[in-house]
Amino acid sequence: MKIKRRAFLKAATGGGVLLAAQGPAQALARGEKKALPPNAKGILYDATLCVGCQSCMVACKKANYLPVESTDLLQLWDNPRDLSGKTINVIKKFENGSAARKDQAVDGYSFVKRHCMHCIDPSCVTACPVSALIKNPDTGVVTYNKDACIGCRYCQIACPFNIPKFQWDSPTPEIVKCQLCNHLLAKGEISACCGACPTGASLFGPVEMLLAEAKRRLTLTPGTYQDFPVSSIGAGFPAQYQSHQVAKYIPHVYGENEVGGTQVLLMAGVGFGLLGLPDLPAESFVKLADGIQYAIYKGMVYPLVVLGALIYMIRRGEDNLEKKE
Amino acid sequence: MSNWATDTTPSGRVSRRDFLKVCTAAAVYMGLPASMGVQLAAAATRTQRPPVIWLSGQGCTGCTESLLRPGHPSLEHLILNQIALDYNETLNTGAGHQAEEYKKKSIQDNLNRFILVVEGAIPTKDGGIYCQVAGQNFVDIVKETAAKAAAVIAIGSCASWGGIPSAAPNPTGAKGVPEVLAGTTVVTIPGCPPNAYNFLSTVLYFLTFNKLPELDDKGRPKFAYGRLIHENCERRPHFDAGRFAKEFGDEGHRLGYCLYKLGCKGPMTYANCPSILFSDAGSGAWPVGTGHPCFGCTEQGVGFTIPLHTQAEVKQVTPAAGQAPIETKRGNGVSIGAAALAGAAVGVAAGAGMMAAKNLGAKDRESGKPAKEA
Structure with a gap:
């Protein structure tokens, strides 16, 4: 059967026009942010309140049944150096010079908590070819299904925060990352790290409330004593407050706009770059890929x-061949 | 450890050997070389014992009582052999006019040579009428006596900054000695009660070197109050691992976990309690050792000010050494052994290749064909 070139082009263009008419306009306009899921839950981590006790790491391992990761010679206790196949939440330490004062970039120190940021528009979910990683349409928690993986x-390559880790030492490896204690949320509880935090440095709650709280903290006068909520806000538990001296914040809530916004927000007294948090564009990588x-x-x-x-x-090649023969 | 109360010679006197042991121990407490013990002993056994005038204001006498605890030297050895305690309202033999007369005489005889110790806060409201001894306002007694003393030591938290009597609403306007004697160097030995060894060590230091030990900005000897309790606490590893007692008697509390969540003020209090414990009361004899959070008695603005179970501010502490750094190095680079092994493997391969090429050429030559170019 032979199709004339003209006829083919006609058909193709016609079909294209037809498809174009039906085509869904999925791509977001430039500058437009993807909306938060209706019941988006998240964590606000305030490095100026963190005392580096690492009780969140202990609680996290207990809640998620993760093994101890000993990195010292004596193998005495859990002291992971970074996120790994055994650790999905880690407190890291920034130190400069004499490390005399907290929340100070020169001759100071600060802590930072690293775990999944639960992006509003997550790269990992887009990159996953088998939908093993999905973003919960209600709570926005990015969860992992080992049976699909x-x-x-x-x-791992897609994540701008270098969060998902692979169990290299397991014969049946899985990707491990923070899932915001999804199993506890299902029972009406809060993420284990926030429940364990003694100072309110890790605060659980609806993302909108957390962002409002973060903005409130930025308006407080440094040096004054103010009440800070502990454990959770807006999660159905009685409010608990602790008085802390307000530190000098970097006037930026990390995660508010980074790669289209994240459900985990961070605040600190030293630059986020010093804490190992990458400087990211406001537009999500997913949007860029989608756009293309x-x-x-x-x-x-x-x-x-x-x-x-x-x-x-x-x-044409075939025709030429036929002519030659 | 020898006890001065019991380890005496049959004659009831302290043996020279024991006495030197005591002085050496005191030297070590102060961070001096042990050989200093001999000098301390010499200073403490001068023919004329250093006179001490001990004034008591708004206090509970707990500071005097804390002197009962140390075993080296014991109280009786201290007041009978080492110092001349010429006036102390708790221990005076005489009373009333007799005691007051003796105090006056001692001050006149030892002008600019005696050590003044003040225990308890000084009320200043309404001219200081809320504490009077022998018809005189205590604030005036302190000012008068301090002007004639060689050194002024404020013992206990009340004397150091006001302590309990100065707690809000402070009805008597209680103040500490440094505030009342503004301009005078006052050594403060805060604590409720203070550790008697911190006091004794300071006195012995003064007697030996004829000068005061190095003091911090609050007048506290640095050898005793130079370090944060939280930094030297036996329970610190529990803090660094996030293991806390959440309430009294819970599992964490029974297991000896960190008491931070119960309101321990160790992270904001400077004292040597975890290092030397409370006098000679036995092992674990300090609040945290017994399972009670530190309440910050040596720190102005903490003890008697911040509620007992209010969580402390852990602001300026040294971060744990074991904490993960921001940047983690991946892999350990190339070790010498691995490099040598890799080098050897490369060498072997190169050698084998060369030999093979050589043999190939030789074989070709043997069979009469020209050797192939590689």
Whole structure:
């Protein structure tokens, strides 16, 4: 059967127009942020309140049944150096010079808590070819399904925060990362790290409330004593407050705008770059990828044009061959 | 450890050997070389014992009583052999006019040579009428006596900054000695009660070197109050691992976990309690050792000011050494052994290749064909 070039092009263009008319306008306009899920839950970590006791790490391991990770010679206790296949929440320490005062970039020190940021528009979810990582449409928690995972580790490469870790030492490896204690949330409880934090440095709650609380903290006068909520806000538990001296904050809530916003927010007295948090654009990488994808595939016009061109070239080649013979 | 109350010679006197042991121990407490013990002993056994005038204001006499605890020297050895305690309202033999007369005489005889110890706060409101001894306001007694003393030591938290009597609403306007004697160097030995060894060590230091030990900005001897309790606490590893007692008698409390959540003020209090414990009362004899949170008695603005179970501010402490750094090095680089092994493997391979090429050429030559170019 032979299709005339003209007829083919006509059909292809017609089909393309038809598809374009039906094509869903999924791509977000430039500058537009993806909306928070309706019941988005998150954590606000305030480095100026953190005393570095690491009780959140202990509680996390207990709640998530994770093994001890000993990195010292004596193998005495759990002291992970970084997130790993055995550790999904870690308190890290920034030190400079004499490390005499807290929340000071020069001759000071600060702690930082690292775990999954639960992005509003997560790269890992987009990168995962088998939907092993999904973002809960209600709470926005990015969860992992080990039964779907094929171990490609694309999520590790996609994550701008270097969070997902692979169990390299296991014969049946899984990706491990913080899932905001999803199993506890299902029971109406809060993330274990926030329940354990003695100072309120890790605070659990609805993301909108956490962001409001973070903004409130930025308006407080440094040096004064103010009440800070402990454990959780807006999570159905009686409010607990502790009085702390307000530190000099970096006037920025990390995670408010980074890669389209995250459900885990951070505040600190030293630059976030010093704490190992990357300087990221406000636009999510997913959006960028989506933009390219949707631009190329919009209405299937470009693929069809390319396909048409290819078919034309092949046909011409065939014709030439026939002529030669 | 020898006890002065019991380890005496049959004659009831302290043996020279024991006495030197005591002085050496005192030297070590102060961070002096042990050989200093001999000098301390010499200073403490001068023919004329250093006179001490001990004034008591708004206090509970707990500071005097804390002197009962140390075993080296014991109280009787201290007041009978080492110092001349010329006036102390708790221990005076005489009373009333007799005691007051003796105090006056002692001050006149030892002008600018005696050590003044003040125990208890000094009320200053309404001219200081709320504490009077022998018809005189205590504030005036302290000012008068201090002007004639060689050194002034404020013992206990009340004398150091006001302590309990100065707690809000402070109805008597109680103040500490440094505030009342502004401009005079006052050594403060805060604590409720203070550790008697911190006091004794300071006295012995003064007697030996004829000068005061190094003091911090609150007048506290640095050898005793130079370090944060939290930094030297036996329970610190529990804090660094996030193991806390959450209430009295719970599992964590029974297991000896960190008392921070119960309101321990160790992270904001400077004292040597975890290092030397309370006098000679036995092992674990300090609040945290017995399972009670530190309440910050040696720290102005903490003890008697912040409620007992209010969580302390852990602001300026040294972060734990074992904490993860921001940047983690991946892998350990190339070790010497691994490099040597890799080098050897490369060498072997290169050698084998060379030999193979050589043999190949030789074989070709043997069979009469020209050797192939590589």
